Amino acid sequence: MASTLTSQKYVNIYTEANPNPNSLKFVLNDMIVDEGNDYDFANEEAAANSPLAKNLFGFPGVERVFLMNNFVTITKRPDLEWIEIAPPIKQYIKEYFEAGKQALSSSTEREDAIKDSDSEPVKKIKSLLDEYVRPSVEGDGGAITFKSLSEDGIVTVELRGSCSGCPSSTLTLKAGIENLLTRSVPEVKQVVAQGM
Numbered sequence: 001m002a003s004t005l006t007s008q009k010y011v012n013i014y015t016e017a018n019p020n021p022n023s024l025k026f027v028l029n030d031m032i033v034d035e036g037n038d039y040d041f042a043n044e045e046a047a048a049n050s051p052l053a054k055n056l057f058g059f060p061g062v063e064r065v066f067l068m069n070n071f072v073t074i075t076k077r078p079d080l081e082w083i084e085i086a087p088p089i090k091q092y093i094k095e096y097f098e099a100g101k102q103a104l105s106s107s108t109e110r111e112d113a114i115k116d117s118d119s120e121p122v123k124k125i126k127s128l129l130d131e132y133v134r135p136s137v138e139g140d141g142g143a144i145t146f147k148s149l150s151e152d153g154i155v156t157v158e159l160r161g162s163c164s165g166c167p168s169s170t171l172t173l174k175a176g177i178e179n180l181l182t183r184s185v186p187e188v189k190q191v192v193a194q195g196m
Contacts, residue, residue, distance in 0.1 A: 011097045013090055018073075018140040022063075023161070024082055025141035026072045026093055032103040038068035038143040039104065040160035052096055052103045059089055066142070066161035067103050073141035073161045121187040122149055128184055129157070133177055144177075153189030155181055 012029040032052075033039060039050060042064055047053035053065040056074065062085075064075035072093060076085060114126045126146050137144045142161035149155050157177070178191035 009098050009100060011094050013094050015086060015090065022078055023073055023075045023141055024086055026090060028070050028097060031070050033067050033069065035069055038066065038160065041065045049105050050103055056089065059085060061085055068138060068143055071141065121185050124185050125149060125155060125181060128180060132180060147194065153187055155188050155191045156194060157191060158194040
């Protein structure tokens with residue numbers, strides 16, 4: 001008598017707090033989007049490309065959903081407590097991926113990847129962000145994207161995920177990122193952020 005074994009995908013998931021008290025990082029044991037790419041959804045309408053994010057907006061108090069590598073960062077309304085809403089969200093994410101579903105309908109390349117057409121200062125800025133800033137920001141459940149370098153030396157970056165609206169983002173931006181870039185790239189005079 002032959003027995004039939006079914007292949008069941010097991011997903012381990014745990015949560016990590018980060019500097020933004022209204023955001024919580026749900027970390028999985030497997031990649032959910034292509035490494036280095038991130039997807040930030042500020043509302044349900046913006047989540048058209050992600051069935052996962054679209055469904056997460058159906059949970060009470062979910063205000064923002066961010067997907068990157070092997071984690072989902074959820075930002076909630078300030079009047080709700082994580083102890084109330086995190087367990088059902090965690091269970092939903094676990095079951096979603098155990099069912100073999102994909103986080104995105106389609107993926108795209110990271111918009112701030114280093115390009116041959118970039119100027120030398122922009123290449124250096126992107127390289128510094130990739131090497132020194134991005135790993136730390138990702139560890140806190142967020143992402144940083146280079147947007148522009150103006151003629152007068154102002155670098156604009158976008159902070160997403162848990163960094164969006166985080167009380168410590170301004171300190172990180174000025175004391176960390178601006179300090180690194182102004183010391184390493186002579187053309188940089190100031191760093192400002194979108195999404196704060």
